[in-house]
Amino acid sequence: MARCMDYIKTLFPVIDDEMFRYIDGVLENGSEDFQSEEEIYEAIGEVLLQLDDSKSESDIKNICGKICKIMKPSCNGMEENGFSKTLSAPIQLREVAEGFETSTREMESIWLMQKSYSLKVDQKKLAKATAKLQQKQEKRDLFGRMLPTNSVVAQMSSASASQMTSKKEAKMEAKGNNRSQDIRIENFDISFGDRMLLQNADLTLSFGRRYGLVGRNGLGKTTLLRMISSGQLRIPSHISVLHVEQEVIGDDTSALESVLECDILRCQLLAKEKQLNILLNSSPDATLSAELNEVYAKLESIDADKAPAKVSIILVGLGFTSEMQRRPTKEFSGGWRMRLALARALFSSPDLLLLDEPTNMLDMKAIIWLENYLQTWPKTLLVVSHDRHFLDTVPTDILHFHSQRIDCYRGNYELFEKTKTEKLKNQQREIEAQQAQRQHVQEFIDKFRYNANRASSVQSKIKMLEKMPELKPIEKEQEVVLKFPDTDSLSPPIIQIDEVSFRYTPNSEYIFKNVNLGANLDSRICIVGDNGAGKTTLLKLIMGILTPTMGTIHTHRNLKFGYFSQHHVDQLDMHLSSVEFLQNFHKGKPVEEYRRHLGAFGLSGDLALQPVGSLSGGQKSRVAFAKMCLSLPNFLILDEPTNHLDIETIEALGKAVQKYTGGVILVSHDERLIRKVCKELWVCGKGTVKSIEGGFDEYRKIVEKELAEVAK
Structure with missing residues (x-):
């Protein structure tokens, strides 16, 4: 052949x-x-x-x-x-x-x-198949235009992947006979420079299932997604892949149209309809009329008239008001353009959707909507997330990235934790049982080694030991520990907000009005609300960075704030090591003290001496925590501290906040962290800030009620 x-x-x-x-x-x-x-x-x-x-x-x-x-x-x-x-x-x-x-x-x-044969090619079927292939290719072209930009390609240049492909699959792929929607990437390696991230790993993604990829920061989860989306790890060519990583490029296109553009077939048919109508207006023609009717039929078959409503539902769920949907994309900030990129992906519905920390860019209302939306995702989803509640709600399976391999567990994150714990216990029992058996056999050998009457038994026991498989000790992941410094007590009141109103300019609208709140050193307050509702503005007012337009904010004269900004990475010098960075920020201490301080935030050994730019996102966050605590603050202001942190570090952060002797005000969208540490909830929205009773459960009810009203 x-x-x-x-x-x-x-x-x-x-x-x-x-x-x-x-x-x-x-x-x-x-x-x-x-x-x-x-x-x-x-x-x-x-x-x-x-x-x-x-x-x-x-x-x-x-x-x-x-x-x-x-x-x-x-x-x-x-x-x-x-x-x-x-x-x-x-x-x-x-x-x-x-x-x-x-x-x-x-x-x-x-x-x-x-022997009589009928025609082997059905021309109608061939034409239909060709049209489908063309549509598929156009869809792949769309996803190609949404591939990583040059900056991401530059990061990927240091990473490489190799894999083995079976002859059977290669033959099916070459003939175009592979129509399976399942994805199997077998026996593959991924390295980053000289460092091996995955070795002889296997990854199977079954169609219609939702996978949560978890593991410590810096292991290579994001790199794995990039290897799949860039094609360095081969998957069947008929499967469309979309990795939401780069924000939408801003131009004069409205947010709604920017998402609608993803439906290439619809755009082509609408353009053809417009062209045919122009031709018919100038010179009526029966052939053109028939062609136009055919276009109308195709538009009806793909529900083209329903597409704007579908897009609008997605955009509203992600926080875009009707006015924002009509606004040009160039007027949106980077965070909102990332939301647009997510909206385009959800509307495009690729065969394999890759999401990397999708909740980082969203407020609590949008996260709740996204959780509900993805629970009915009809195709294959692979998502990297640190949000425990998201991982308990969305995935059907958990992929555990560790020790240069990937293990698959059925169920959500909570079930994964139980299964993994039980698995480790069983492995430990097996190791201990084997060690006990080895010891018993060895004692027999040592006791009768020189006894001629037992020579055959001794030889038998020696052979038994040699054949016994050697079980390797369990590789335990190092526990993440964060420790905030102890503080001296201060007598209340510590922070008092009285009738505060604020707006940025005399002509602009008020962000909020008549706010009355207070906090002490035992406070554990979480501020929630929609993006743009004024959460970060309120934090800056409390710290004195901004001045109230009306009203007053009283703070204790000995109050010392420690501020963790959601843009903390911008404040780090990527060329310096963590030790050198702290030395420049707070001079005059021995190197050992800087290293000991970094060790309290999980940056010990060589990590403290590496350039900050070479650290993972979570490790950079720990450097920022270390910098924040170097001046011994007695009140912590944490603005989105969980961004880029892995689950284990978020757990450690929760424990550190609980043990901290000073006050804490936290802005976060991580539901598990909020439930774990916060005693009081401040809600920003509708031009005010209020403390609500009932905690997070009450707030979630309010949000779900609002989403239900929007859905109507």
């Missing part, structure tokens, strides 16, 4: 891959049935004619004759009439043997007949 395809490739060098695989499939599937060049011509002749207008029908028939000779060297050794004959009914060999006196020619006339 390979010789046939090489011959076709030689005669038709410009043949595209899809048509090449189609012809290969027809010849492969019909290789046993084709008996003459006429049958091969009926199967692929018309397709070959379309590939080269310069070749006549007789030329194509000659080509089919050559293909027939290559496939079946006996193709020329046919019967006199040019036909090969086959039995059309069963015969009894005994009867044939008994009646063998009859001539062979007579027997053939009874039992053999010319």
Whole structure:
């Protein structure tokens, strides 16, 4: 068959891959049935004619004759009439043997007949398949335009991947016969520079399931997503992949239209409709009218009129008001453009959707909406997240990235933790049981080693020890520990907000009015609300960075704030090591003290000496925590501290906040952290800030009620 395809490739060098695989499939599937060049011509002749207008029908028939000779060297050794004959009914060999006196020619006339074949190519099916392939290619082109930008490609240049592919899958992929929606990436490696991230790993993603990828910061979860989306890890070519990583480029396109543009087929049909209407207005024509009706039928079949409503629902869920949906994309900040990128991905609905920390850019209301939306995601989802509640709500499976491999667990994160804990306990029991058995056998050997009467038993025990598999000790992940410094007590009141109103300019609207709140050193307050509601503004007012337009804020004279900004990475010097960075920030201490201080935030050993730019996002956050606590604050202001932190570090942060002797005001969208540490909830919105009773449960009820009203 390979010789046939090489011959076709030689005669038709410009043949595209899809048509090449189609012809290969027809010849492969019909290789046993084709008996003459006429049958091969009926199967692929018309397709070959379309590939080269310069070749006549007789030329194509000659080509089919050559293909027939290559496939079946006996193709020329046919019967006199040019036909090969086959039995059309069963015969009894005994009867044939008994009646063998009859001539062979007579027997053939009874039992053999010319085989009849119908046309092998259904032209309507071929046209339909070609249209589907074209639509699929256009979709892949769209995803290609949404691939990582140059900055991400530069980061990927240090990473590399290799994998083994089975011959069976490679053959199916080459022929275009692979139509499975499941993804299997087997026996692959990923390295970043000299560091091996994954080795001999296997990854299986079943269609329709939602996978949560978890593991410590810096192991390579984001790199794995990039290897898949960039094609360095090969998956079946018919599966469309979209990795939401880069924000939408701002231009004059409205937010709504920016998302609608993802539906390429709809855009093409609408453009054609517009063109045909212009032509018909200038000169009415029956052919054009028929073509326009066909366009209308196609638009109706894809529910084109419902697309704007679907997009609007997605945008509203992600926090875009009706006015914002009409606003040009260039007017949005980077965070909102990332939301647009997420909206485009949800609307495009690729076969495999890759999300990396999607909740980082969202407020609590949008997170709750996204959790509900993704629970009914019909295709395959692979998401990296640090949000425990999100991982308990969305995934059907958890992929645990550790020790240069990936283990798969059925169920959400809570079930994964229980299963993993039980698995580790069983492994430990097995190791301990084997060690006890080894010790018992070794004691027997040592006791009777020089006893001639027990020589055979000793030799048997020695062989038993040699054959016993050696169980490796369990690799325990190092526990993450964060420790905030102790503080001296201050007498209340510590912070008092009285009738405070604020707006940035005399002509702008008030962010909030008439706010009355207070906090002490035992306060554990969480501020929640929609993005843009004024959460960060309130923090800056409390710290004195901004001055109230009206009202007053009283703070204790000995109050010392420690501020963790959500943009803390921008405040770090990427070229310095963590030790050097702290030395520049707070001079005059021995190097050992800086290193000991960093160790309290999980940055010990060589990590403290690496350039900050080489650290993972979570490790950079720990450097920022260390910097914040170096001046021994007695009141912590934490603005989105969980961004870029892994689950274990968030757990450690929660414990550190609980043990801290000073006051804490926290802005966060991590539901588990809020429930764990906060005693009081301040809600920003509708031009005010209020403390609500009932804590987070009450706030979640309010949000879900608002989302239900929007859905109506």
